[in-house]
Amino acid sequence: MTNHSDDERPASVSRRRFLGATASTAAFPLVGVAAAGQAAAQTMPPPDPQAPVDVKLSINGEMYRVGLDVRTTLLDALRDHIGLTGSKKGCDHGQCGACTVLVDGRRTLACLTLAVAAQGREVTTVEGLARADGPLHPMQQAFVDHDAFQCGYCTPGQIMSAIGCVKEGHAGNDDAIREYMSGNLCRCAAYPNIVAAVRQAKLQMEG
Amino acid sequence: MADAVFSTLVEAPAPKSNMGEPVPRYDARAKVTGSALYASDVALPDVAYAFLVTSAIAKGRVRSFDLREARALPGVLDILTHGNIGDAIRPVKFFTEGGPASNSVLPLGSPEIAYGGQTIAVVLANSYEVARDAAHRVLVDYEIDRPSATFASPGAVDQELATQNKKHDDPKVGDFAGAYASSPVTVDVSYSTPAQHHNPIELFATQCSWTGAQLTVHEPSQNVYGIKNGLAAQLGIEPSQIRVVSPYVGGAFGSKGGLTQRTALVAVAARKLGRPVKLVPTREQGFTVATYRSETKHRVRLGASRDGRLQALSHDGFEVTSRPDPYAVAGTDASTRMYACPNIASSVTIVRADRSTPGFMRAPAETPYFFALESAMDELAVALAMDPVELRRVNDTMKDPIKGLPYTSRALIPCFDRAAEAFGWAKRDARPGSMRDADWLVGWGCATSAYPTQMAAASARVSLFPDGTARVETAGHEIGNGLYTVAAQVAAERLGLPVGRVTVLLGDTDLPPAPVAGGSISTASVCSVIAQACDAIRARLSDGTTPTGDLVAALKERGMGSVQEYAEWVPHGAPKGAMGMLYRGAAQPTGGAKLQDRIQFAFGAQFVEVRVHARTREIRVPRIVGAFASGRIMNTRTAHSQYMGGMIWGIGSALHEETEIDANAARYVNTNLADYLVPVNADVVDVEVIMVPEEDSQVNPLGIKGIGEIGIVGTSAAVANAVYHATGQRLRDLPLRIDTLVTGA
Numbered sequence: 025m026t027n028h029s030d031d032e033r034p035a036s037v038s039r040r041r042f043l044g045a046t047a048s049t050a051a052f053p054l055v056g057v058a059a060a061g062q063a064a065a066q067t068m069p070p071p072d073p074q075a076p077v078d079v080k081l082s083i084n085g086e087m088y089r090v091g092l093d094v095r096t097t098l099l100d101a102l103r104d105h106i107g108l109t110g111s112k113k114g115c116d117h118g119q120c121g122a123c124t125v126l127v128d129g130r131r132t133l134a135c136l137t138l139a140v141a142a143q144g145r146e147v148t149t150v151e152g153l154a155r156a157d158g159p160l161h162p163m164q165q166a167f168v169d170h171d172a173f174q175c176g177y178c179t180p181g182q183i184m185s186a187i188g189c190v191k192e193g194h195a196g197n198d199d200a201i202r203e204y205m206s207g208n209l210c211r212c213a214a215y216p217n218i219v220a221a222v223r224q225a226k227l228q229m230e231g
Numbered sequence: 232m233a234d235a236v237f238s239t240l241v242e243a244p245a246p247k248s249n250m251g252e253p254v255p256r257y258d259a260r261a262k263v264t265g266s267a268l269y270a271s272d273v274a275l276p277d278v279a280y281a282f283l284v285t286s287a288i289a290k291g292r293v294r295s296f297d298l299r300e301a302r303a304l305p306g307v308l309d310i311l312t313h314g315n316i317g318d319a320i321r322p323v324k325f326f327t328e329g330g331p332a333s334n335s336v337l338p339l340g341s342p343e344i345a346y347g348g349q350t351i352a353v354v355l356a357n358s359y360e361v362a363r364d365a366a367h368r369v370l371v372d373y374e375i376d377r378p379s380a381t382f383a384s385p386g387a388v389d390q391e392l393a394t395q396n397k398k399h400d401d402p403k404v405g406d407f408a409g410a411y412a413s414s415p416v417t418v419d420v421s422y423s424t425p426a427q428h429h430n431p432i433e434l435f436a437t438q439c440s441w442t443g444a445q446l447t448v449h450e451p452s453q454n455v456y457g458i459k460n461g462l463a464a465q466l467g468i469e470p471s472q473i474r475v476v477s478p479y480v481g482g483a484f485g486s487k488g489g490l491t492q493r494t495a496l497v498a499v500a501a502r503k504l505g506r507p508v509k510l511v512p513t514r515e516q517g518f519t520v521a522t523y524r525s526e527t528k529h530r531v532r533l534g535a536s537r538d539g540r541l542q543a544l545s546h547d548g549f550e551v552t553s554r555p556d557p558y559a560v561a562g563t564d565a566s567t568r569m570y571a572c573p574n575i576a577s578s579v580t581i582v583r584a585d586r587s588t589p590g591f592m593r594a595p596a597e598t599p600y601f602f603a604l605e606s607a608m609d610e611l612a613v614a615l616a617m618d619p620v621e622l623r624r625v626n627d628t629m630k631d632p633i634k635g636l637p638y639t640s641r642a643l644i645p646c647f648d649r650a651a652e653a654f655g656w657a658k659r660d661a662r663p664g665s666m667r668d669a670d671w672l673v674g675w676g677c678a679t680s681a682y683p684t685q686m687a688a689a690s691a692r693v694s695l696f697p698d699g700t701a702r703v704e705t706a707g708h709e710i711g712n713g714l715y716t717v718a719a720q721v722a723a724e725r726l727g728l729p730v731g732r733v734t735v736l737l738g739d740t741d742l743p744p745a746p747v748a749g750g751s752i753s754t755a756s757v758c759s760v761i762a763q764a765c766d767a768i769r770a771r772l773s774d775g776t777t778p779t780g781d782l783v784a785a786l787k788e789r790g791m792g793s794v795q796e797y798a799e800w801v802p803h804g805a806p807k808g809a810m811g812m813l814y815r816g817a818a819q820p821t822g823g824a825k826l827q828d829r830i831q832f833a834f835g836a837q838f839v840e841v842r843v844h845a846r847t848r849e850i851r852v853p854r855i856v857g858a859f860a861s862g863r864i865m866n867t868r869t870a871h872s873q874y875m876g877g878m879i880w881g882i883g884s885a886l887h888e889e890t891e892i893d894a895n896a897a898r899y900v901n902t903n904l905a906d907y908l909v910p911v912n913a914d915v916v917d918v919e920v921i922m923v924p925e926e927d928s929q930v931n932p933l934g935i936k937g938i939g940e941i942g943i944v945g946t947s948a949a950v951a952n953a954v955y956h957a958t959g960q961r962l963r964d965l966p967l968r969i970d971t972l973v974t975g976a
């Protein structure tokens with residue numbers, strides 16, 4: 025099995041380009057996040073393992089401040105402390121991709137990222153792609169159109185990973201999509217439909 | 232609850248005769264936006280976290296715990312062990328004995344260890360991080376006995392299944408031994424399949440919270456009424472005190488159908504702490520928290536006349552189970568009934584080892600038993616120098632060869648013909664190794680798919696409102712099967728409403744009961760009862776016998792605020808008292824080969840191309856074509872996904888999946904998703920699903936057969952048969968791996 029590698033993201037795909045494209049299609053809240061997050065990361069004292077650490081996270085354009093055990097992963101912070109349960113836990117070991125989020129536009133496994141390490145960065149989860157009653161992100165709509173899921177549990181991770189895959193330039197053909205989406209397991213095995221969805225959304229995201 | 236999404240339809244298979252519209256999934260928007268709440272997503276106020284401590288040994292006993300270091304950790308609330316849980320949990324029986332348990336070992340019932348990974352303590356803490364930390368500080372002093380791991384391990388005990396499970400009868404007819412001895416062409420071959428774990432991507436979470444004497448359980452379940460009633464018996468309370476909520480299940484495949492040990496433990500912990508408790512076992516723990524498909528062995532003997540007609544067929548199966556529970560899948564019930572043959576024998580032997588009790592996993596019986604049967608059929612075709620499709624054709628039958636009962640419908644040969652044509656089978660050169668493409672040895676193989684058509688009692692409540700909306704309520708289960716969608720479709724159709732006007736509530740014991748989502752019974756059972764409730768609404772709004780056209784207009788005319796009907800549906804062949812059993816969470820699927828007057832199965836045919844690298848022996852599956860006839864198809868979009876998912880499971884079963892068992896320690900070795908291989912996107916290329924139109928008015932009024940499992944049946948044999956065609960090497964042990972191809976072992 026292959027896990028997608030963040031290292032292989034070509035340098036030409038910048039965060040700005042990602043955010044620009046996303047904002048135009050999915051009403052993405054983007055207010056003054058980076059500065060506050062970076063300041064917090066730089067002034068933090070060394071953590072006492074017994075005491076909750078004051079963590080500031082910028083998620084989907086909103087700042088969240090939570091007291092966390094320093095060992096808390098970004099995934100558990102999102103799910104158990106911030107109430108954003110769209111990102112899923114399937115293994116907690118970086119083996120399934122269900123927890124995939126974008127950190128500064130790059131697809132990242134939230135279960136392998138400590139929450140404290142995500143400070144000063146912009147985290148995008150599946151909840152950040154569309155407003156409650158608004159239009160879906162092209163990738164979400166493509167997943168609906170192609171029935172690219174059954175149980176839906178891997179789906180948020182697939183969608184975030186697929187957006188990252190397109191932005192990286194790894195969705196140029198079906199073989200590339202298959203390869204670069206292979207870090208996201210779908211036990212329901214919707215794979216051919218996922219490939220079709222990524223193909224469709226790529227055209228819309230780039231068109 | 233989910234908002235329905237009805238967007239432009241893209242690339243959904245067009246419905247053919249007796250097929251419903253491919254409306255997008257009812258729960259699609261909820262699932263792509265992350266708003267669908269799965270069990271572990273539900274936020275409970277002031278929740279405490281549980282972390283399991285599981286046994287490092289497979290047999291023996293806990294001599295003592297040293298809990299001092301764990302308890303000393305700030306934030307630790309309590310640690311449950313057999314020493315302090317008292318009699319909080321009462322024993323309940325294993326399901327073959329009429330109980331609810333998927334494993335009859337009493338949770339924290341004693342210091343005895345029955346299998347590796349058994350839960351021996353539950354750590355409770357204010358945070359997940361502290362609970363996990365403390366669990367790793369629990370020191371256990373074991374007294375270790377030597378465990379039996381699997382077949383032929385010292386101490387493993389073989390038993391004929393018929394002596395252990397009174398309901399099992401080995402199918403047989405005629406004189407197998409005599410007919411086999413006099414058959415001009417015979418094969419006598421043995422096969423094996425490995426242990427496999429479902430590994431749904433959602434973990435086996437449970438959350439419990441008490442309000443006074445009322446308990447609410449959030450747990451992904453294929454049988455919410457089963458959990459409710461079983462847990463009530465364990466806790467010694469009334470079922471009415473328990474509500475089980477499971478509106479979405481993140482994959483199940485059989486692993487979430489039974490009552491596992493964890494539920495009662497979390498309930499007891501929550502009662503003890505006086506606050507809600509959340510348990511999300513790790514992926515590794517999931518290998519023994521839930522069940523699995525155990526390893527099997529098979530001996531198949533086929534005798535045929537020179538024209539390919541079967542004269543003798545025998546299938547002996549061997550299956551590993553646990554010491555306490557006689558679990559077996561006994562796939563001979565199906566494998567002896569696929570082909571016309573006058574002389575049939577069979578047997579099933581269970582082998583007791585020191586293992587967790589196995590359980591249902593997608594097509595539990597047919598997956599391993601059809602690997603054996605359909606591989607053997609291919610070997611027979613080779614021995615006869617006959618085309619394998621023709622071999623199926625000459626042995627086709629419209630009646631059960633064991634009891635002589637008629638099939639309600641059987642489109643096996645139309646499935647073979649449609650799939651063969653789509654695949655291009657006519658261009659196959661039968662000689663092994665003859666279809667080489669540069670460095671790749673190309674092989675084509677095929678196999679029969681079949682799955683018993685079963686149903687169980689179900690109930691539902693349907694309401695129609697004057698604003699032209701309707702609501703369907705039934706405790707059926709959305710496990711990716713598309714039940715929300717097809718439930719909305721059947722109600723819309725029967726009430727004459729657009730599908731977007733129907734709300735569906737599922738997966739909650741506050742709703743009328745529906746049966747377990749297993750045995751591919753959900754759509755047939757639940758849609759049947761919904762249709763019945765809708766028809767009752769129509770009858771109420773009709774004057775006398777005239778059916779009313781516009782029901783909403785009729786409702787308004789009468790000035791009624793709403794009309795509501797509750798219905799109960801019992802399938803043909805269900806036992807007396809089936810509705811009572813449904814309410815007790817114990818409705819048994821009936822049908823398949825178990826009826827007195829007929830036999831009912833869905834059929835299919837699968838064709839696979841493999842490419843085996845001439846030097847490295849890497850095996851790839853570039854394309855697979857499956858044709859299936861399963862009665863009425865409710866929604867071609869969701870059905871396509873079900874079939875396709877099953878076929879890909881078949882590829883995984885053939886090439887990837889195996890739970891490795893330590894022969895000395897009797898423990899699972901590869902308990903994570905990097906080492907337990909499942910198909911990934913790059914493993915799957917071209918999957919073509921053909922839905923062959925079929926009408927069967929006998930199975931149920933809507934003519935629905937199940938489709939959730941048939942897609943995996945026979946696939947692994949088709950892959951192995953293709954590998955033989957590519958290489959001339961016959962592999963009889965799953966999974967098919969490079970090392971066996973290289974060594975020829």
Ligand code: FES
Binds near residue numbers: 122
């Ligand atoms: S939960 Fe993060 S990769 Fe599986």
Ligand code: FES
Binds near residue numbers: 175179210211214
């Ligand atoms: S949709 Fe179920 S795991 Fe992918």
